Amino acid sequence: MSNRARLSTAILTIGDASGDGPVLKLIPPPVKSLVRTTANRLTGQRKARLLRVAAEIYPILQKIEDRALPDSEKKLQGVPFLQALADDEKIERGLRMFVSAWKSNIIRLNDDKGKPIPPSKGRTHMTACGLTVDQAQIFFIDMALELIFKANSKAKRQLLGTIHNPAAIGKLRVMSVFQPLALTELVMGLGYQAGDILAEANPDVLYALAMLKAFHMRALRQAFGAGFRNVFDWSPDTIKAVAENFNCVEQVRDLGDAIGLIRDPQALIVLGKWEVRDITDKVNEERAARGLPEVKGHRFETDIAAGRSILGPYFNTLIENPPELLVAFGKIVSQIRQADKIARKERIDEVRLFCDRFMEYISTDTMKALGIVGEKPTGFGEALNILEGLFSKPGLGRRFFEGPLQTPEGIKAIAGLKADLDDMRKRGSIKGDAEIGQLIANSDILDRCIVPFLNFSMKN
DSSP: OOSOOOOSSOSEEEOTTTTOOTTGGGSOHHHHHHHHHHHTTSHHHHHHHHHHHHHHHHHHHHHHHHHHSOGGGOOSTTOOHHHHTTOHHHHHHHHHHHHHHHHTTSEEEBBTTSOBOOTTOTTSBBTTTSSBHHHHHHHHHHHHHHHHTTTOHHHHHHHTTTOOOGGGHHHHHHGGGSOHHHHHHHHHHHGGGHHHHHHHSOHHHHHHHTTOOHHHHHHHHHHHGGGGGGGGGSOHHHHHHHHHHOOSHHHHHHHGGGGGGOOOHHHHHHHHHSOEEEOHHHHHHHHHHTTOOOOSSOOEEEHHHHHHHHHGGGHHHHTTSOHHHHHHHHHHHHHHHHSOHHHHHHHHHHHHHHHHHHGGGOOHHHHHHTTSSSSSOOOHHHHHHHHHHHHHSTTOHHHHHHTGGGSHHHHHHHHHHHHHHHHHHHTTOOOOTHHHHHHHHHOSTTOTTTHHHHHHHHHO
16 A cells, blocks of 8 residues: 555445435335345446446545646546546546545445455455446446547457556557557457556557557567567667568568567668568469469568578578668678579578678677678678688687687778788789688788787797
8 A cells, every 4th residue: 555644534435325226225224235235246237336336436536636636637627427437538537536535545445244445455345336346447447448449349349358457548548549450450469468568568669559550560460479569678769660661561571570689770770771672563473374363452572581581590690780780781682682593592602601600700890890891891702711711720710710809909900801802802813702711821911910810829
């Protein structure tokens, strides 16, 4: 219980007679008790008695609001009870005032033994209507949800009965700005936990999620399965980056669960710019050849899918790199995709061999030094041959990769070696990537920047 002040004597006590209707009040006491007990067991009668109890409490809630809030924030003043029930904001205000009044002992709720129900015992049945205090609150919360989600019956059905805290109504109201189909996909993805998750959600995250379209939600739901709820742990900027830069379902679907590894919104913006091609005509031609009808809408293929195919099991690892590396990867993927069949296979083999042999040693700064990142990124073939040469060179090998290469000095040496190599290319001294590895491993022509590490290795 909070430290709020509690009255020693309640202003209003809700007992067994509080839910009685006008007819029951005319019945003699011995029969009245039996009828009341029966009514408290019938669903329809329980709700009718609850509404009469709420109508009795309502004037006190209006007084509490009048004294507690400035005029600009009041919602219940001068509003009849039944009219308040037709407005979700007024229902929310009434519930919040009720919770405050109950915890402060302004209102006393009796159980079926005539004893007061403490605020910590919300699952106790009230003698006035046969419902627990929690059930009574859920009844009115559901009334508010009916109004908020009147345009989306699927989402409404999923949420009714799942929200227990009146404070969650305001957050759920944010969801009324969702596209109906997007909201349906969101609630379906959360399953039976939807109510609890949405009630606890950060409002800023909800506003960001409202920017997503149904195809975003559906693709995310399919990619994450039971882990879909983790999108509520994303930053609003990350969610907005998806909404604003992923323009077709294929982009999200092809990225798949890797999207959950990306925490930098700028990285998602870069991936959203990887090439997308409309292949609807091609798909329809193929379907027509098989006697099938045309597809509805458009179909696209993406360089994200091409990148996943090229990088294989290393796709998720590489996708976690900073935005500038993703720009470079996007260019490399595009170049490989557009190469002829033989060249494409060679390039793919280079990328995978690079990842298999050296990825564990390579940082973002090392990739920059190797020229993989830049306006005109070097192919993985050249980078692979540089690293093969260094790994095979006497005095360097694994020790260099595990030690100096992990330091700024080692990375600077790689950048210097790359610059010397570029100079040799300009002079025409190197004809192709294949000879680079042998040149580094078996000669001193490119040793200028790595000599200190050769000496360091020999001393150790």
